Amino acid sequence: MDCVVDGLDNMRTRYLINRVCVKYGVLYIFAGAIGFEGNLAVLIPHETACLECFLPGLDDALLPTCETRGIIDVTPGIIGTIQAMETIKLLAGINSGLRGKLLVCDFVTMDFITIDLKRNLQCKICGEQVKIRKSEHKPRIVILCDSNTVNINPPKPMKVDLEKMQQLLEDNYKLLIKSSFAIAFKYRDDVEVTVFRNGRMLIKNVSDFDDALKIYLSLIRSLSSSIHYML
């Protein structure tokens, strides 16, 4: 597992780092410190908010800097130490309590608060539409006749390791059928998904294309270690 630990002093570079992390699926530990204040967030691409979901469009020219506002050396020291703690935990497989949250520290009052960061599905960096738009090959989607089942063919040839996929699915979903060429499971109460060895997916009981595509993209991401692309 890779991660980026942000020790930057400007938003322009942070936005660049955020975009690269989202693109390549790298954990991003965001932090900032100025005066007697600091903040920090653990951002997981496509799982939590990204930086631009909650701090979009900030112009460095309009923000206070260490030159204009001043900084106490201890402030980045504390924030950097918390960052190091969260990094070690994440790389060691121990969950971070700041996953998808912003920690805001006021070292004058000694108030420490955490704010839940909501993912913006319309985000221009990590939103679902970006993912679909940027895809070179789009999945081919067909609603099967006289049913509410959607068939999705993969965007490019792939081979699914069904044994590995079964292991990944078992913890979170109820398996329905497993054979040498397909695996079926309950995705949620009303929705069943069947994945075939060639990556074709049947999604039962969905209301429309968008719902089916969201489920498909979410599963492709979370099960990626069991999927091998042939091209």
Ligand SMILES: [Zn+2]
């Ligand atoms: Zn985002």
